[in-house]
Amino acid sequence: MSPEIALLIMLYLGLVSLAATVKAIMDRDLVKAIAYSAIQSIAYAIMYALLLAPDILIVYLAVGAGIYPVLMLYAVSKTRRYEEDGSE
């Protein structure tokens, strides 16, 4: 693949991950925030494939889209699902 096309696809993926990051930071529902951060992880994994790092793609797909969300969902299931507004 020529580097120009790779950079164009990477720009699109970067904008997707920017939008997913903003949604993940702003959402009050922690489960939704974890789902958005998994979307961002998948965009980064495709980015690693475009940047010719196939070994990191394998590791990061397992870690970013598999283990991080499972660990965080477990922590959320032990605690509270919604952020408190701190006004009480």
Next chain:
Amino acid sequence: MTPTTTLYVLNLAVLLAVALVGVYGVLAKKNIIKKIIALTILGDTVNTIAIYLGYRVKNNPLPPILPYLHPTQQEISVFASRAVDPIPQALVITAIVINLAVTAFLLFLAVKIYQHYGTLDYRRILEKMRR
């Protein structure tokens, strides 16, 4: 500026913007688990920037894997002139695993804090600590 250079700088700017949003999340969010999510996003973005700086835009880059068992001199020189930089990739693969361990430890601490204080808002935790 050629179109390739423009795209390269634009990509870097988008990645830096994601890193800035991550820093905002770590500093400004009140919920501890939300802070941990922002921290993982920040770490992954910094890793991606490291790999991106090792990328080579000129003359059709190759992955940094030598596919021959006994390469000739000419194959080695072609590989050296076209492959992307392998050193950031070797460092980042370590950093991803270290981030995973740190995140698991921080989530354990968050669950323990919730069991002890009954809240995840760090201001209310500070109030209860002073009492």
